[in-house]
Structure formats: structure tokens, C-alpha cells
Amino acid sequence: MEPAEYDLMDAAEERMWWYRALHARVLDALARRPGPPGALLDAGCGTGGLLRRMAALGRPLVGLDYNPGAAARAAAKSGAVAAAGDVNRLPFADRAFTALTSCDVISHRAVDPGAALAEFRRVLAPGGTMVLNLPAYQWLYSAHDARVHNARRFTARGARGLLAATGFTAIEARYWNALLLPLMILQRKVLRSDAEARSDVAPFPPLLDAALHAVTAAERGAARLGLRYPAGGSILVVATRP
Incomplete structure (x- = not known):
């Protein structure tokens, strides 16, 4: 991403409704399907917000980000080991991890999705769990994607096919941030359709932030009861390395 976007992420990810909702979804997935005991890799860890929250899992944590400065911030924020590296060529041994998370990474223009997924499979031990978050729908591409260097967006069906082709099994791919999708379309395709618009990562007024988070929390609660x-x-994908 552009350096300024890392600064925005670092400042916003602790409290901004979007990050809180995303991290809660990832933690829910890991609670349901933790994989075997062992170390967890956050591939594309950014400035470490998710790593910090995953510290409560009580397992060894490793972060990796392409930007060395972001990796350093992630280590300082989370207390985890964090290194600079490329998800297309992970600097880790085969079967080094029993779980792996990667949020909005294989959508980036510098990432080859097939190569990255093959690397994720390589570094996972058999039975290991992978949790991905992906941006949904190519038609929703906007200035936000350009700012964070996204090149592609996905569908749940396409994500399942991509993971199956890479050798993952027990694949779940489920849409979320559903209740706010109409507002997302309005904001990105109407109100801020200018190609020069800034990204969506920014501090929100407290009342608005609380209201948006409440919507995502209600949606999450319904999903935990089985509503699809x-x-x-966005699409949350959970899969197993056989």
C-alpha cells in the first residue's frame, strides 16, 4: 500500500468499526476451527492490529508484511514476531504453522493469488486452518481499492473454486458486512465515485462509528446462530490444509 495508508491503518485499527468487526469475525472462525496446537501466521499483517487481538489465543504468533516499517510497527504493537517478506514467496519452512490468517491480501496488485495460496498451503501443517478475508464483487471496485492497491475483488463461488484448485478442503466462503452493503455502494459508487477520492480508512465521528459497529455486531450475532x-x-473464507 501507499505509505500514508499504513499510517491511517495504524491510527484507526484499534477503534474503527470496520477493523473491530473484521477481527471479531476472524477470531470467531479460529474459535470454531483452530487447527492443531501450534504457531499461527498472519500473512500480510499490516501494522499489527489483528496480531494484537490474537494474543488472547495463547499460541505463538508470527506476522509478515511486505513493508518493513509496517512489520516493525506490528511487532511493537502486538509483541509477536513480525518480519518483512513477500506472500508470493514466504520465508518460512514447510509445515511451520498450524493456522494462518490473511486479510485482504490476495486482492493486492503485487500478489499472485495462485502463488500466494500455494505458499499458504506449503507452510501449513496437515490439518491446519486457513482464514482469509476478501473484498467482494469486482463491480464494487472504487477509489478505495486504488488507494490500498487492490487489483481484484471476489465472489464466494470464485473463492471456493480458487482454494479447491490449490488443494484446500472443507472450504467455507460466506459473505458478511451484508447489512451495510447498500451504504457501501452509495458511498463508493455515488458519493465518492471520483478516482481521486481517498480510501475509506479514517477516524469516524464516535456516534457514527458506534452505530456502524452495532450493525456489524447484530449481523455477526445472527451469523453465529446460523443465518447466511x-x-x-466482504467474504470470509475458512479452509483446511489436508
């Missing part, structure tokens, strides 16, 4: 959404702004 036919569409959403």
Missing part, C-alpha cells in the same frame, strides 16, 4: 447472507461487502 446472499451478498455482502
Whole structure:
């Protein structure tokens, strides 16, 4: 990403409704499917917000980000080991981890999705769990994606096919951020359709932030009871390395 976007992420990810909702979803997935005991890799850890929250899992944590400065911030923020590296060529041994998370990474223009997924499979031990978050729908591409260097967005069906082709099994791909999707479309495709618009990562007014987070929390609660959404702004994918 552009250096300024890392600064925005570092400042916002602790409290901004989007990051809190995303991290809660990832933690829910790991609670359901933790994989065998062992170390967890966050591939594309950014400035470490998710790593910090995953410290409560009580397992060894490793972060990796392409930007050395971001990796250093992630280590300082989370207390985890964090290194600079490329998800297309992970600097880790085969079967080094029993779980792996990667949020909005294989959508980046510098990432080859097939190569990155093959590397994720390589460094996972058999039975290991992978949790991905992906941006949904190519037609929703906007100035935000350009700012964070996204090149592609996905569908749940396409994500399942991509992971199956890489050799993952027990694949779940579910849309989320569904209730706010109409507002997301309005903001990105109407109100801020200018190609020069800034990204969506920014501090929100406290009342608005609380309201948006409340919507995501209600949606998460319904999902935990079994409700599935036919569409959403993001896709959470959980799979197993056989």
C-alpha cells in the first residue's frame, strides 16, 4: 500500500468499526476451527492490529508484511514476531504453522493469488486452518481499492473454486458486512465515485462509528446462530490444509 495508508491503518485499527468487526469475525472462525496446537501466521499483517487481538489465543504468533516499517510497527504493537517478506514467496519452512490468517491480501496488485495460496498451503501443517478475508464483487471496485492497491475483488463461488484448485478442503466462503452493503455502494459508487477520492480508512465521528459497529455486531450475532447472507461487502473464507 501507499505509505500514508499504513499510517491511517495504524491510527484507526484499534477503534474503527470496520477493523473491530473484521477481527471479531476472524477470531470467531479460529474459535470454531483452530487447527492443531501450534504457531499461527498472519500473512500480510499490516501494522499489527489483528496480531494484537490474537494474543488472547495463547499460541505463538508470527506476522509478515511486505513493508518493513509496517512489520516493525506490528511487532511493537502486538509483541509477536513480525518480519518483512513477500506472500508470493514466504520465508518460512514447510509445515511451520498450524493456522494462518490473511486479510485482504490476495486482492493486492503485487500478489499472485495462485502463488500466494500455494505458499499458504506449503507452510501449513496437515490439518491446519486457513482464514482469509476478501473484498467482494469486482463491480464494487472504487477509489478505495486504488488507494490500498487492490487489483481484484471476489465472489464466494470464485473463492471456493480458487482454494479447491490449490488443494484446500472443507472450504467455507460466506459473505458478511451484508447489512451495510447498500451504504457501501452509495458511498463508493455515488458519493465518492471520483478516482481521486481517498480510501475509506479514517477516524469516524464516535456516534457514527458506534452505530456502524452495532450493525456489524447484530449481523455477526445472527451469523453465529446460523443465518447466511446472499451478498455482502466482504467474504470470509475458512479452509483446511489436508
